[in-house]
Amino acid sequence: MFDDFIVRAFAAGIGLAFITGPLGCFIVWRRLSYFGDTIAHSALLGVVIAYALDFNLIIAVFVVSCLLALSLLFLQRRTNLPDDALLGLLAHSVLAIGLVLLGILSFIRIDLMGLLFGDILSVNVTDLLFVWIGGSIVLIVLILIWRPLFAGTVNLELAKAEGLNPDLANAIFTLLIASVIAISIKIVGILLITGLLIIPASASRNLSSTPIQMAIISSIIGVASVVLGIQTSMIWNTPTGPTILTITLGVFILTLLPLKKLLISKKKIELSDKR
């Protein structure tokens, strides 16, 4: 069944969009979009290391992302710089180190475009296993830490005072972001992954009235965009990752339209007609 590269592409994309839904909600709620970007930038270093040591790409990127998250925690404690400055510092310096290393190790040939924008049609069965097994683990862990993470998102001190451990939940959440970015590299690429995290969640915000609703709708929007995006990209022969993201943007714009109001006013009109 997974012999066909199109089937693999659908399976990988759907699996990824499924987890970026709820994870992206937390990124939006916690204003972490720049953090996602920073981790994604560091992915290049992971890729270079993976090629140099002939190591699994996803694991190498995951390890580098985790190290980056740890450095951020360390810098937050040691300096008084604001978070966005620290993130900028890390993002660009790690990207630069990756490029320098790439220059030194001149025998490595990396498909830079594929890395930046993903190449979902080249996903193999191993990648697929990472997406589905890794993705399931991420989802289960997220459900387990949901309460302390969410309570800490609403008010950190309240969560701490009432006996939850939001700091631990935050640290674990950081690892989850790192894993999802590692998983997603082949699928949408490092430049676009933050978009797949944020845009479905933002679109979902316009439609939902509870946190869990927002997480679920976000997943649905993501999955639908992936399915539509892969099909569209095959019809128009456009790059797949960017096509998927363009569609999520389309959905976001649709959610801005006052659909609810239109539906409600229609009902009212029907009711008044009946009278």
Place this chain on the structure above:
Amino acid sequence: MNNDLVELNNCGVLRNHKWLVRGVSLKVSQGEIVTLIGPNGSGKSTTAKMSLDILKPDEGTNNIKKGMRISYVPQKISIDWSLPLRAIDFVNLVKKHKTSEINDALSITGIKHLIYEDVRNLSGGEFQRLLMARAIAKEPHFLVLDEPVQGVDYPGEIALYKTIQEIVKKINCGILLISHNLHVVMSQTDYVICLNGHVCCSGAPNTVIKEPEYIKLFGKNIDPTLAFYQHDHDHEHLPDGSIDDSKKD
């Protein structure tokens, strides 16, 4: 620790070479309301946070009874627009409750009709009532209220303070209350601690108002007939804070 829920011994918090508060000792027991009063920046919230173990004291010790349920009503909570949150979701924030329990808690604070309302559509006063309802729903052993009536109109304020007293009776918890409103607070409190970077004076309400330190901070124009009911029992005094008065602004 018998009935004592929380005990601070000579606690202080140092930030950027400045003591936010120093030499604070207090004790909250089961079924007791202890009130902290003091001007802005006097260290009331800092003291509350030490009693919740959110802040570790840089000096002194904070003993907090293990395994008790704690509810905290912080001074300020802002809910980001990106977060869709209804009143019921907010009550369930730390612990999931049965809908009947939530309805009870919301009725006590008078906002039962708002259970499915989005939190950001609530007025300031309604939101304060929601914060309170969430705290009550947990049936805490120890309840910390940091300015719980801000934004609530005057009749509502009195009603909320009555509610606080009823809660103490019903679930027999200890309360640490921070408030600006001297009138209402003083009449419904077992013990008052007057802070201004250190403990200026403390004791039963009707003793504290006679202290020169208290009069210096709040003036003596407060009409006692309005606010205080007289206690007949003897009251104890804590020693004054160890900071000398010349440091005060």
